[in-house]
Amino acid sequence: MLLGQPNAFSGKLRMVFVQLGTPFVKLGDYFPFVQSRRLLARQNEDLRRENDALRQQVRALGETGDENLRLHQLLSLKEHTPFHTVTARVTGRDASNWWESIQIDRGSNDGLHMNMAVFNADGLIGKIVSVTKGESRVLLLTDPNCKVSALLQNTREPGIAAGVKRSLRFSPHCVMTYVNRDAKVKNGEPVISSGFGGVFPKGILIGTVTGMQLNKQTGMYQDVEIKPAADFRRLEEVMVITE
Amino acid sequence: MSTLIAIVGILIATALQTRLPTLWMFGGLRIEFLPALVAYAALTMPRKPAIAIALAAGLMQDAFSAAPFGVSALAYGISAILMTSLREVLDRDLPWVQMGAGALTSMAVAVITFFVIGLSFGVVFKMVLVASMSGIVTMLAFFALDYAQMVWGNA
Numbered sequence: 001m002l003l004g005q006p007n008a009f010s011g012k013l014r015m016v017f018v019q020l021g022t023p024f025v026k027l028g029d030y031f032p033f034v035q036s037r038r039l040l041a042r043q044n045e046d047l048r049r050e051n052d053a054l055r056q057q058v059r060a061l062g063e064t065g066d067e068n069l070r071l072h073q074l075l076s077l078k079e080h081t082p083f084h085t086v087t088a089r090v091t092g093r094d095a096s097n098w099w100e101s102i103q104i105d106r107g108s109n110d111g112l113h114m115n116m117a118v119f120n121a122d123g124l125i126g127k128i129v130s131v132t133k134g135e136s137r138v139l140l141l142t143d144p145n146c147k148v149s150a151l152l153q154n155t156r157e158p159g160i161a162a163g164v165k166r167s168l169r170f171s172p173h174c175v176m177t178y179v180n181r182d183a184k185v186k187n188g189e190p191v192i193s194s195g196f197g198g199v200f201p202k203g204i205l206i207g208t209v210t211g212m213q214l215n216k217q218t219g220m221y222q223d224v225e226i227k228p229a230a231d232f233r234r235l236e237e238v239m240v241i242t243e
Numbered sequence: 244m245s246t247l248i249a250i251v252g253i254l255i256a257t258a259l260q261t262r263l264p265t266l267w268m269f270g271g272l273r274i275e276f277l278p279a280l281v282a283y284a285a286l287t288m289p290r291k292p293a294i295a296i297a298l299a300a301g302l303m304q305d306a307f308s309a310a311p312f313g314v315s316a317l318a319y320g321i322s323a324i325l326m327t328s329l330r331e332v333l334d335r336d337l338p339w340v341q342m343g344a345g346a347l348t349s350m351a352v353a354v355i356t357f358f359v360i361g362l363s364f365g366v367v368f369k370m371v372l373v374a375s376m377s378g379i380v381t382m383l384a385f386f387a388l389d390y391a392q393m394v395w396g397n398a
Contacts, residue, residue, distance in 0.1 A: 010312045017306030024254040028262035092261035094308045097273050097373050098356045101309035129309055139309045233267060
């Protein structure tokens with residue numbers, strides 16, 4: 001059966017569907033442009049066309065400036081990071097409401113493969129869970145199935161960070177479980193990846209502590225609530241650690 | 244609805260689902276269009292093509308998701324079988340039937356996901372919200388597709 005079995009058939013079938021649908025997903029890049037042009041055409045008469053074109057150019061330059069700033073941040077991070085990385089653009093969100101993932105425009109042709117760590121200038125984003133030649137899917141840190149071996153930076157207490165499934169989430173967040181119940185955790189303490197497990201390198205910022213409580217089921221550990229460092233609502237460019 | 248139109252419809256619906264922004268003011272929901280397409284096919288087309296469309300739509304959704312491949316296809320397939328079986332007792336022109344069909348199809352994915360992966364009961368409220376939204380989208384899709392069929396004929 002196809003259900004979640006990582007066999008060659010389901011992998012190839014998924015690849016076929018991804019390659020079939022990707023051109024349509026990429027068509028979405030053009031719609032905001034078309035809509036704004038239409039709006040501008042309605043709002044303005046012939047005499048104001050030139051002015052509108054200039055306004056649009058200013059907007060485009062502003063967008064280019066913002067993009068330049070983000071890419072500059074990524075570049076400076078790339079220069080200071082000890083990892084070999086590949087920069088990728090986010091091309092789409094998860095098609096389902098029940099999973100948290102993004103699609104990026106780099107794939108096996110760029111040297112990416114499963115379980116590579118993904119981050120941006122703010123912090124850890126997630127890991128790659130499926131790859132085609134030109135696209136990859138990244139399971140976000142806010143998904144409960146993305147588990148990261150984590151470390152509280154000040155107290156050096158280890159634990160496992162993962163996303164939370166709640167009824168409604170107005171902002172993405174995670175929980176770090178299996179933290180020593182006697183640990184003196186404070187709000188605002190940074191949480192970093194511990195490097196255990198081999199997927200995520202040590203020292204990448206995951207987020208900051210926003211609350212803690214004893215585990216409700218066992219009482220043996222603390223559950224520490226984390227506000228992710230990366231803004232998962234506005235992901236545009238990310239970096240993949242290839243080595 | 245011809246096969247070609249169905250395939251294009253699935254591709255456009257998938258593209259919309261992945262590209263439209265997440266509604267953070269509604270707790271991070273994303274609008275689903277594929278359940279509407281599956282419900283429309285199940286209440287309009289013959290049984291076999293309707294089920295084929297449901298399976299194709301499910302596989303396409305899984306291809307653009309971190310879900311295990313086949314989960315949505317199974318859910319949409321079961322939903323399509325159920326709806327085509329009940330078609331004689333369902334009046335497809337009634338808005339509440341359309342909304343119910345879309346909501347059922349959307350909810351089927353959540354229920355199957357729940358059984359396959361083991362989600363917590365905390366998602367029930369979100370499930371109801373997603374299903375309600377899909378129901379409204381389905382009603383609008385029925386109106387749009389029926390109107391298109393009336394204008395362009397049975398393409």
